[in-house]
Amino acid sequence: xxxxxxxxxxxxxxxxxxxxxxxxxxxxxxxxxxxxxxxxxxxxxxxxxxxxxxxxxxxxxxxxxxxxxxxxxxxxxxxxxxxxxxxxxxxxxxxxxxxxxxxxxxxxxxxxxxxx
Amino acid sequence: xxxxxxxxxxxxxxxxxxxxxxxxxxxxxxxxxxxxxxxxxxxxxxxxxxxxxxxxxxxxxxxxxxxxxxxxxxxxxxxxxxxxxxxxxxxxxxxxxxxxxxxxxxxxxxxxxx
Numbered sequence: 001x002x003x004x005x006x007x008x009x010x011x012x013x014x015x016x017x018x019x020x021x022x023x024x025x026x027x028x029x030x031x032x033x034x035x036x037x038x039x040x041x042x043x044x045x046x047x048x049x050x051x052x053x054x055x056x057x058x059x060x061x062x063x064x065x066x067x068x069x070x071x072x073x074x075x076x077x078x079x080x081x082x083x084x085x086x087x088x089x090x091x092x093x094x095x096x097x098x099x100x101x102x103x104x105x106x107x108x109x110x111x112x113x114x115x116x
Numbered sequence: 117x118x119x120x121x122x123x124x125x126x127x128x129x130x131x132x133x134x135x136x137x138x139x140x141x142x143x144x145x146x147x148x149x150x151x152x153x154x155x156x157x158x159x160x161x162x163x164x165x166x167x168x169x170x171x172x173x174x175x176x177x178x179x180x181x182x183x184x185x186x187x188x189x190x191x192x193x194x195x196x197x198x199x200x201x202x203x204x205x206x207x208x209x210x211x212x213x214x215x216x217x218x219x220x221x222x223x224x225x226x227x228x229x230x
Contacts, residue, residue, distance in 0.1 A: 004158075031216075042120075042203045042220030043159065056217065091158065095216075103149060103166070103207065105218065107158040 002026065004108035006092050012114045018080035021111045025073070025094030031055075033105065034067055034077050035091040043091055049075060079113075087115045118142045118206055120221035127227045128194055136189045136224045138204035147207040148180050148187045149218060154200045162189070164207075191226075199228045 005024040013019050025032050030051050035043035046065065047057040051072035060067065064083070069075040079086055089112050093105040119141040128134040138148065147166035151159040163171050165180035165187060177190040191198055205218040 033217075040222070042205070042223050043218075045217055045219070048217060093159075103147065103164040103216075104161040107160070109158050 004092055004094055004106055006090075006108035006111055008111055009109060010112050010114075012116065013082055014116050015084055016081040018078065019082055019113060020076050020078045021090050021092075021113075023075045023077070023092030023108060025075070025092070026106055029094035029096055029106070030072070031095045032069055032075050033093040033095075034075070035093065037089045037091055037110070039088070046077070082113075082115045084115050087113060089113070118208065118219035120204055120206060120219065122202075122204055122221045122224045124222065125225045125227070127229060130194055130196060130228055130230050132194050133190065133192050134194060134226065136191075136202050136204075136226070138187045138189075138221060140185050140187075140204070140206050140221075142185075142206050142208065142219070144208040145182070145206060146209060146216070148178070149205045149207060150176075150178055150189045151203045151205060151220070152200050153203065153223070157200075159203065162202075166207075194228050196228050196230070199226060201225050 007022050032049040034046045037043045047060045047067045048055040049069040052069050067077045089110040091110045092108045095105045122138045149164045150162040153159045163178040170179045175192045180187040201223040203220045203223045205220045209216050
């Protein structure tokens with residue numbers, strides 16, 4: 001079974017530029033999460049999708065961050081314009097469906113973003 | 117809101133046993149998960165406790181006491197490859213049954229030495 005795929009793996013941009021990350025979850029997984037992990041901290045949830053609908057985006061800085069999950073499969077996360085404090089690893093995770101007793105989230109390798 | 121506390125660093129000797137504690141203060145709680153993350157790698161699921169007590173999976177065990185808002189991860193027969201960061205995470209469902217989410221602690225960096 002293929003895991004969660006993310007691209008690019010690394011990205012370096014200057015502040016005020018735009019950047020987009022892509023995620024392909026495990027086939028059949030209805031729930032998709034985007035996390036931000038700053039160095040030395042745990043992952044912080046940015047947005048959660050159930051199929052192609054947003055379940056929770058309360059921690060997404062909507063003035064500069066946006067995300068979509070067209071057709072309930074792939075997802076993209078965009079930052080426009082980027083700030084220095086956006087330097088972090090952006091992790092995508094998926095799970096079979098929300099509310100399942102299975103409880104495991106499957107994480108992709110992440111995209112390491114450096115904003116100069 | 118959610119708040120989790122765990123030690124920032126732990127060092128242990130190969131072959132020994134180490135316990136990583138996690139205390140939490142949450143507005144909602146459905147269970148406690150543990151994830152392992154090697155440097156530069158993705159977090160991977162280790163265990164989940166939805167009820168009080170001990171869950172065992174091979175060399176790893178996890179414990180939960182909901183009345184004490186406390187849990188721990190126990191790693192036995194430590195191996196060098198266990199050197200990694202370990203995160204406790206509270207499971208909550210803030211927007212109802214369709215919104216299961218995890219809030220992660222800051223992580224404990226475990227160093228296994230020969």
